[in-house]
Amino acid sequence: xxxxxxxxxxxxxxxxxxxCRDAPFGNGPLSGVPxxxxxxxxxxxxxxxxxxxxxKGYIPPYDAHAVNLLKAAGAAVCGKTNMDEFGMxxxxxxxxxxxxxxxxxxxxxxxxxSGGSAAAIAAGLxxxxxxxxxxxxxxxxxxxxxxxxxxxxxxRVSRYGLxxxxxxxxxxxxxxxxxxxxxxxxxxxxxxxxxDSTSCDRPYRHxxxxxxxxxxxxxxxxxxxxxxxxxxxxxxxxxxxxLEELGATAVSCTLPSMQYALAAYYVTCTSEASSxxxxxxxxxxxxxxxxxxxxxxxxxxVRKRSFGKEVRxxxxxxxxxxxxxxxGKYYAKAQIARANVRADFLRVLADVDVxxxxxMPTVAFRLGEKSDPLAMYLSDILTVPANLxxxxxxxxxxxxxxxxxxxxxxxxxxxxxxxVIDVAYAYEQAVKA
Amino acid sequence: MVTEKDVxxxxxxxxxxxxxxxxxxxxxxxNAILSYFDLxxxxxxxxxxxxxxxxxxxxxxxxxxxxxxxxxRNAAATxxxxxxxxxxx
Numbered sequence: 001x002x003x004x005x006x007x008x009x010x011x012x013x014x015x016x017x018x019x020c021r022d023a024p025f026g027n028g029p030l031s032g033v034p035x036x037x038x039x040x041x042x043x044x045x046x047x048x049x050x051x052x053x054x055x056k057g058y059i060p061p062y063d064a065h066a067v068n069l070l071k072a073a074g075a076a077v078c079g080k081t082n083m084d085e086f087g088m089x090x091x092x093x094x095x096x097x098x099x100x101x102x103x104x105x106x107x108x109x110x111x112x113x114s115g116g117s118a119a120a121i122a123a124g125l126x127x128x129x130x131x132x133x134x135x136x137x138x139x140x141x142x143x144x145x146x147x148x149x150x151x152x153x154x155x156r157v158s159r160y161g162l163x164x165x166x167x168x169x170x171x172x173x174x175x176x177x178x179x180x181x182x183x184x185x186x187x188x189x190x191x192x193x194x195x196d197s198t199s200c201d202r203p204y205r206h207x208x209x210x211x212x213x214x215x216x217x218x219x220x221x222x223x224x225x226x227x228x229x230x231x232x233x234x235x236x237x238x239x240x241x242x243l244e245e246l247g248a249t250a251v252s253c254t255l256p257s258m259q260y261a262l263a264a265y266y267v268t269c270t271s272e273a274s275s276x277x278x279x280x281x282x283x284x285x286x287x288x289x290x291x292x293x294x295x296x297x298x299x300x301x302v303r304k305r306s307f308g309k310e311v312r313x314x315x316x317x318x319x320x321x322x323x324x325x326x327x328g329k330y331y332a333k334a335q336i337a338r339a340n341v342r343a344d345f346l347r348v349l350a351d352v353d354v355x356x357x358x359x360m361p362t363v364a365f366r367l368g369e370k371s372d373p374l375a376m377y378l379s380d381i382l383t384v385p386a387n388l389x390x391x392x393x394x395x396x397x398x399x400x401x402x403x404x405x406x407x408x409x410x411x412x413x414x415x416x417x418x419x420v421i422d423v424a425y426a427y428e429q430a431v432k433a
Numbered sequence: 434m435v436t437e438k439d440v441x442x443x444x445x446x447x448x449x450x451x452x453x454x455x456x457x458x459x460x461x462x463x464n465a466i467l468s469y470f471d472l473x474x475x476x477x478x479x480x481x482x483x484x485x486x487x488x489x490x491x492x493x494x495x496x497x498x499x500x501x502x503x504x505x506r507n508a509a510a511t512x513x514x515x516x517x518x519x520x521x522x
Contacts, residue, residue: 061503263472274447281448283518288509291519296448298519304450312449313459316440317466319447332481333473339482374465 002026005076007034013101013110015120018047019079028074030188035070036120036129039080040087041172042161043067046077050163051095052085054306058285064161065196066130066172066189073188078126081116085308086277087134087165089113090379091365092141094310099367104146104405108364111144113137117175118145127176128185132162134170135265136359136383139395142175143359143407146397148182148424149175153415154390155200158193166272167198169265169387179396179425183208186417206418208425213247215423216352222258223357223382223409235406236358239398239427243356246426253348253355257340258385264337265384266377267321267330274318277311313373342389349391349413354423358382359395359407382409392417396424398431435463 005023009016017039025032037043040050042060044067049055063071070077084094092100092115102110103123110119114131118141121129131138133151142149150173157172164170174185183206190204219240224233240250282289282302289298307315321330348355361382370376386393391411398408408427412420435443440460444451451459501514510517 058507061499061506260472260476263470266466267470267473278448282509284516285507286509289519291510291517293519295519295521299448300450303448304452307449309455312444312451313462315447315449316443316459317463320435320443320463320467321470323443323446330470330473333476335482336479337473337476339479340476372465373462374469377466377469 001031002074003032005032005034005078007076007078009125011125013103013106013119013123014098015081015100015116015123015125016079017049017051017082017097017116020046020077023076023078025076026071026074028072029184030070031074033075033128034078034126035075035185036079036081036117036126037067037077038114038117038129038131039083040132040163040165041067041130042163043077043080046080048080048163050086051083051097052307052311053096054280054286054302056287060161062161065158065193067161069189081114081120081129083116084113085311086163086273087113087132087137087170088273088310088314090136090140090376091370092116093367094308096308102145102364105364105403108366108404109144111141111360111364114175115141118142118147118149121145121147121175121177128181129175130172130189131175132170132172133387134166134269135387136380138173138175139359139383139393139407139409140380142395143405144364146405147175147177148179148394148396149173150182150186150394150417150421151386151392152186152190153202153392153417155198156190156202156204156415156417158196158199160193160195164276166269167276168272169269179208179421179428182394183421202415204417206421209422210426210429212243212423212426215248215354217243217248217250218253218348218352218355219250220253220255220258220348220355220357222255227378227381228358228361229363229401231401232358232360232362232406235399235401236408239408240356242430243423243427246430251352253352255341255344255348255385257337257344260337261341261385261388262377262381264334264341265380265388267334268338270314270318271321271331272318274315274322277315310373338388341385345385345389345391353412354420355411357409359409363401363404363406386411390414392420394420394424396428398427435460435467
């Protein structure tokens with residue numbers, strides 16, 4: 001039955017940047033289900049800012065393809081969630097409109113960059129939300145807040161209407177409390193779209209199955225190495241033990257190119273960002289550039305005033321990495337390293353069905369704990385490889401360390417999202433029983 | 434090592450604007466991040482991926498687009514159906 005949903009959440013963790021008090025919904029598999037949308041995904045008629053002052057007041061004249069599909073499935077689009085500005089961050093502290101707090105401990109960050117979506121779910125304000133994942137931005141907040149989040153295989157969800165940060169890496173993906181709900185939301189948003197030239201005709205029509213007998217799970221030593229909190233590693237190893245009890249076999253493996261993955265990722269994403277974010281100049285949208293000033297002067301003023309520090313840092317890093325004389329040292333080398341990461345995954349996944357490890361090397365940080373940009377980047381080490389390779393990866397809760405949730409990450413072959421979801425479902429059903 | 438002058442130049446190229454008060458911090462952070470990126474020097478030389486790819490072209494097709502009014506709605510200044518931009522000359 002179509003209708004209108006009254007949505008007045010008690011947003012004590014600042015998960016939302018905008019809410020729709022009366023959210024219309026239609027008929028379909030998600031009829032009347034409130035779904036929150038990360039604020040870098042265009043929603044017709046609803047302000048979409050990417051948590052940046054440079055898009056304050058911007059109201060998209062069209063819906064992203066994923067939002068179109070949600071509406072067609074009957075969902076009630078009930079609000080826009082907070083994030084690190086343009087998706088650049090691991091904590092949601094880089095939002096121009098203030099941080100989101102972690103519902104599991106409000107003195108800690110919810111992770112990022114889809115921190116608002118994860119917090120809204122963890123706080124029970126919505127059952128499902130869309131996030132986006134460029135280098136872990138769905139899986140990190142899912143792990144930190146104790147919910148489930150999937151980064152789909154690159155190309156399975158249209159990026160049309162997603163405000164671009166790093167096109168070759170990012171995907172829109174489902175987030176929810178349970179694997180079943182992630183699967184349900186994924187079935188609505190996956191599929192081809194001629195408006196995204198990287199979109200594939202691979203719809204998702206799958207009901208999760210908990211039978212993983214005979215499955216082979218690769219455990220990369222790099223996912224339990226230096227920089228990974230031993231207490232987190234213990235929790236994740238125990239979860240892998242549970243999968244073994246269900247009939248799977250765990251074997252160790254190595255991904256030697258992992259040592260270059262983080263550098264390759266940051267060179268690639270900042271390079272793409274420097275180009276993508278050139279469009280924000282105060283002319284077509286956003287705070288106005290002074291028409292009396294010269295072109296460059298007017299742009300500089302608007303961009304300095306309206307972009308946050310991390311966004312400016314990444315635009316400059318990318319500009320540098322692509323500049324004449326440095327392209328070969330940074331960007332070209334990063335692309336070779338990226339191809340090596342992909343080759344490593346393909347080699348390992350020819351022998352095992354899925355790869356498992358921790359999602360994040362630690363539990364959620366305290367607010368303000370990480371102020372050094374490089375230290376912050378290093379915490380993405382376990383999530384960026386899947387983006388570089390384009391493979392599917394899910395994070396699901398697998399216990400706690402010091403009272404904070406720990407995420408188990410399952411990765412699979414390209415287009416084996418169904419298998420990754422099945423393994424997650426098997427674990428979830430086993431610990432629930 | 435990049436100098437404050439280099440960072441100023443990059444900010445210039447990117448039209449990003451940088452204040453003298455933030456130049457020191459940005460330069461220091463830049464150098465920390467770039468020395469981490471030096472890891473990539475150890476990556477063996479090889480063919481740069483993607484260079485074997487060819488563009489796949491198709492004929493242009495006319496499809497419906499958004500109404501002009503909708504496009505102009507978010508612009509700060511418009512005139513006669515155009516968007517006003519800062520002066521070039």
